[in-house]
Amino acid sequence: MLKILKYSFYDLMRSRWSYVYFAFYLLLGIVLLFLNNDLSKAVITLMNVIIILVPLIGTIFGVMYYYNSKEFTELLLAQPLKRSSIFLGQYLGVAISLSMSLILGLGLPFVFYGLFESSAIWDFSLLLITGTFLTLIFTALAFNIALSNENKIKGFGYAILLWLFLAVIYDGIFLLVLIGFEEYPLDKVSLIGTMLNPIDLSRTLILLKLDISALLGYTGAIFKQFFGTNYGLIVSFIALSLWVIVPVLRIVYKSKKKDF
């Protein structure tokens, strides 16, 4: 598995897209930090990028990589190799190279800006951690979709739809549910609703580090009580990990069953 991981990783490292992705984050970080004198605003913009763009790029990249390397995968399958190690190796190769572009691309400008001396380091690491989680989650979901769909167009379509659902439509439904049941106590529902969507969960985690005052209002207290404590943080990270583990397990399961 490690060999395949290494191969996928180097393959991606050589590809143009990783550099474009890396350059994009580098540029974004530099522009935000050095052309904008307000750090708190920069972090908020960064949050928007992380919760919207990272999942999108993870999904598209994952699907694209799977379809592009399909012939090579079929070649590998002819060899005496475990199927799970082939697919997991490829998955990890994509996910790790994407995460690296993200961490380095955003990290470098911030390090040069003097992050280690500032108190924002924890907020920033939380940003990067959730960003990495989102990459892992959405690449895994993309592999799942690609494995289940032979048709490229269909695969891409489902991938985009999945992203659209989790990033936008889910919130719309969530909002409708909250408004529809406004006469009932909703704090538990809203907590669970947030936990179920990795994008919402990441957003809430980051927001509680940044925008606390509004959330602290009358009902915000319960969220603060939950997400603000170590207990909440651990539960949130467990939820995010589950979002990684379950799709990965499905990759393993699906790849064993699949006819090539």
Added chain:
Amino acid sequence: MKKLVVFMCVILMTGPIIAQTLEVCKTCAITSVQAAIIQAKAFDTIVVKKGVYKEHNLNVDKPLTIIGRNQPVIDGELKGEIITIISDNVTIDGLMIKNVGTSYTSDYAAIRVKRSKNFTIQNVVLEKLFFGIYVERSSDGKILNNKIIGDAVEEYNSGNGIQLWYSKNIQIENNTVQHVRDGIYLEFSDFCTIKNNLSSLNVRYGLHFMFSNDDVYEDNVFSNNGAGVAVMFSKRIKMYNNLFKDNWGTASYGMLLKEINDAEIIGNTFHDNTIGISIEGSNRIIYKHNNFRNNGWAIKVRGACYTNTFTENNFLYNSFDIAYNSNVNDNTFDRNYWSSYTGYDLNKNGIGDIPYRPVKLFSYIVNRTPETIILLRSMFIDIIDFSEKVSPVFTPDDLLDNNPLMKKAIW
């Protein structure tokens, strides 16, 4: 004329000669403040020297000046009220008073001023108190440079730092009030000036007005209170250059206006409050040159607010700039700076060419269903906010800043 001048001089020079000075200390002829007050004649000065005096119920019934040298301590031993002033022209200076009794039936105070004129209370330190300085039916007094540090935890069994009741023309300056129920409380008190005070860490409000008119408060700092300032049922209050910060909590706000008319709110700074200003039933108020920075809600309008004007304020990085709970608007917003304004200025006159809508649809939704706050900064919310901005349905469509500034307002 000359005669009059000579006469005045004589009066001025003989005044201090007639007045005696009595000293109180452990080794003096007079060993208690109580005895000194009884022995003193009108316009005498009592000098209290360093030491601890266990006394309470001191009745100052003649015009006296009581001065503490090196901060003597009057310890009430939690037995009740400590000093009660019932005469005009009394000055209390430099004492430390502590251990006021707590009662659920009467408002014991460290210093109570009753039906008195021209009193001065200055450089006094109050600790372990129920009520601090309680002024009732008095006028023309000064309360200066005092330090009031309570230990209030709950609202129901604590008192206020400085309380005015049916009083007029009182000057309250340079005081520090902490850990009491209301830092400064005015009820039925008109024409008072409250200046340069620091009111922080109080259980309820930093400053509280009830049925008080024509008062001015300026250059005060209100921080970390249950709520900064509550102005209720009052008219013509002037609020200048105060700082409201870190009034933080589930029901906290920098300032609460309830049934306020014709007030002026100019040059204040509100930062890091859950709600900057909460407004209810307030009319004809001028908001000018205020800074709202990093608040949850900069201004929350709860209804029945008419003809208020907001001009040249800075709204910087608040989660919500303005929240309305209805779609009726009779207030004017003009020439403010909004950090979330995204318009352009083609003719470079410093004023944005397209109007700004300070009320977002999301703030309306949050008002209705508070739990939806969990969706703050979600992409879906941005989309519906945008569509509401293009064609307002739920938010007041005439609520616009037609001349939003491109750069921060400086005055």
